[in-house]
Amino acid sequence: MKLYADRVPLASRQLITDLLVVLWIYLWVRVALGIHDLVEKLAVPGAKLESAGSGIADNLADAGGKVGRVPVVGDQLTKPFTGAADAARSIAEAGHQQQELVDKLALILPLMAIAVPLALVLFLWLPLRLRWIRRASVAAAVRDEPAGRDLLALRALASRPLGELTRLGPDIAQSWRNGDAAAVDALAELELRRLGLRPSRS
Known part of the structure; x- marks a missing residue:
């Protein structure tokens, strides 16, 4: 927890x-x-x-x-x-x-x-x-797993303001759909930062 x-x-x-x-x-x-x-x-x-x-x-x-x-x-x-x-x-x-x-x-x-x-x-x-506590506990548990980072990235795409998302790149959503690891990590870190958690160790 x-x-x-x-x-x-x-x-x-x-x-x-x-x-x-x-x-x-x-x-x-x-x-x-x-x-x-x-x-x-x-x-x-x-x-x-x-x-x-x-x-x-x-x-x-x-x-x-x-x-x-x-x-x-x-x-x-x-x-x-x-x-x-x-x-x-x-x-x-x-x-x-x-x-x-x-x-x-x-x-x-x-x-x-x-x-x-x-x-x-x-x-x-x-x-x-x-x-x-519930959200941070789940995020901390999955942040070092590839599937977990993908979920965090999806969460960031669904909940973060457009201004924050476009700062990561104009085609960040397309990059995530294509499985671009850098885009996934950037989005996952955006969600982790919102929760005040350190980025993934991967």
Whole structure:
């Protein structure tokens, strides 16, 4: 598998681009983790609210239980404590719900932050990189074989701009059809140069 070009300018660009993509992903992961940590801090008031509400509810329920033992009027004295304990439990539940909401946001917001940068890498950069690796690997495997050079020459004839082809000679296509080895090698080298590969050793 050919990961990088043989020619220094293209190989340098490929290496620098790969490093920048890795750095890009790392920075966005750090941003996503930072967003997660920041959002999680919003859960602290909810946790305190839940803890305080639960504590007040328990204390009021305990006090209501003690007041309820008073003869004759105990039941009537318990009602305010029970109502206040229920209100405190509502406050605790509100704190719990706020924490759940913050937990969901702490998951969704970082994913949203990292989704677009990762999509750019996965759907733009990666397909182009894999396509070059596939083409360069095949070209490197066949460049030293006569039939392989002929295929590379055909590829150059089919894909290179006319200006590049005519610089090799006005009758380059006819020369290739006639099996002219020099024309085949010139066209094959043109395709190898486009991929950043060294010419054939033959």
